[in-house]
Amino acid sequence: MNFPSSTITDLFKIKYPIIQAGMIWVSGAKLASASANAGCLGILGAGSMKPDLLREQIKSAIRDTDRPLAVNIPLLYELAPEQIQVALDEGIKIFFTSAGSPKKFTTKLKDQGCTVVHVTSSPELALKCQDAGVDAVVAEGFEAGGHNGRDELTTMVLIPQVVDAVSIPVIAAGGIGDGRTMAAALALGASAVQMGTRFMMTGESSAHKNYKDLLVSTKSNSTQLSLKELVPVRLIKNHFFQLINKAEEAGASKEELIKILSKGRAKMGMFEGDLSEGELEAGQICGLINDLPSVADMVKGLLAEYQQTLSLFK
Ligand SMILES: Cc1cc2nc3c(=O)[nH]c(=O)nc-3n(C[C@H](O)[C@H](O)[C@H](O)COP(=O)(O)O)c2cc1C
Structure with a gap:
């Protein structure tokens, strides 16, 4: 399969440049391991988990996949330091931090040999993330589900500005849910896409x-x-x-x-x-999605549509 950049697939050692977003109450062990097994990066959403539950969920995800897994730590919750320690103890090496200063934990995590990605909603914050030493940024547009930036920058305008502002890889998020939107995000210069709502709308997510x-x-x-x-x-x-x-x-x-x-x-x-x-x-993007497939089927369909979209430009 043809992707414009291999920086993110190489960084995380994954097959496809697709990240299953960390989501409170939605991305537990079942979703993260299914996403990893489908060739994406699976992320456990630690924000809604007390440390003991997080430990149990990490162990369970590791039992169900031998592929790389990550943990998302929203820094606005007071349990963040404990959640980070639990994830480190359980051998997690990839951290997606969000909703706080990238300076807070990046050095500590890098010192422990981890890969760190921070979520940003503007080119200015993306630069601060780069200065803090992160390996990549998620640039998340106004369309996105969950917490959002105050600047209201949509994914279409945000991604090229972040790509121009920083020299580290950029992962596009917000409004990506099928092969067409994935192709568009990669055309804007992103090295990978992160999808939340699309992964929430699968059989394996723990949404009710x-x-x-x-x-x-x-x-x-x-x-x-x-x-x-x-x-x-x-x-x-x-x-x-x-x-x-x-x-x-x-x-x-x-x-x-x-x-x-x-x-x-x-x-x-x-x-x-x-x-x-x-x-x-x-x-x-929930308006565009009207099915609840398994993660494997969703990823397969999305990649087929991505290929089809690329063929329009041949
Ligand atoms: C139900 C839900 C919960 C979320 N929880 C988190 C979270 O805990 N931490 C975080 O960094 N982002 C969170 N997000 C944002 C996602 O990580 C992702 O960046 C976003 O969903 C991308 O936009 P999309 O929904 O259009 O794909 C959440 C999103 C949703 C839909």
């Missing part, structure tokens, strides 16, 4: 069945960015979304917003399937 079924019927306008003042996050527009939006519009303080969120809303929605009161993170 109610949520997966809802995602199949979502449309192009089913999501919107919320919590812009606190931590911008792209959500499905359900009752919880209306609640938090109304509170923001009414001038709720950060503390009041945190109080609403701290009722375990993300777990309630994505993991337990309460589609009304729970927080439902998803990217704009």
Whole structure:
């Protein structure tokens, strides 16, 4: 198969330049090992796991694949240092850090012989990541599911600017969900793609069945960015979304917003399937996706479509 760059496949020793995104409540051992076995980089989303659970999930993923695995550590949670230690103890060598300063843990992880990737939403932050010594950056556009940058740069404009700004490899994320969008991202200069919503919509993700079924019927306008003042996050527009939006519009303080969120809303929605009161993170690409295949079938179909797209330019 023909890819414009092998920097990321060489860096992670994977077959395809496809990264299964780390996602709270969604990317556990089953998804990460299935993604690794399909030739992608599988990432365990540590953000929603207490250290003991993370340890168990890493062990389970390692049992199910002999391919490289990574862990995503969102730095906004206070358990981040413990999660990093657990992952190191269990032999993880690839870390995707996000939602915090790239300076915080990069040196420590590099000193332990790890490969470090940090998530960025602007060329300026990408430069800071490079200065902090990371091996690659994920450049994530405004379309993306989950937490998002405040600058509202879409993937189409973000990727070429980040590629021009840094000399390390760039992984494109946000709005990539099929072979056409993957080809577009690589044409913009990315060395690989990271997909969240597409991998969430597979049999192996741990999103609740109610949520997966809802995602199949979502449309192009089913999501919107919320919590812009606190931590911008792209959500499905359900009752919880209306609640938090109304509170923001009414001038709720950060503390009041945190109080609403701290009722375990993300777990309630994505993991337990309460589609009304729970927080439902998803990217704009959910409107394009209307199936729930296995990871292996999804990757196979995506690569066939990628090849077909390339043939348009011959
Ligand atoms: C349900 C969900 C949970 C996510 N959780 C995290 C997370 O814990 N850490 C993180 O760095 N990014 C998280 N993200 C963002 C993804 O890692 C990825 O960059 C993003 O989904 C890419 O955009 P896409 O959804 O359009 O593919 C999450 C995304 C989704 C959809």
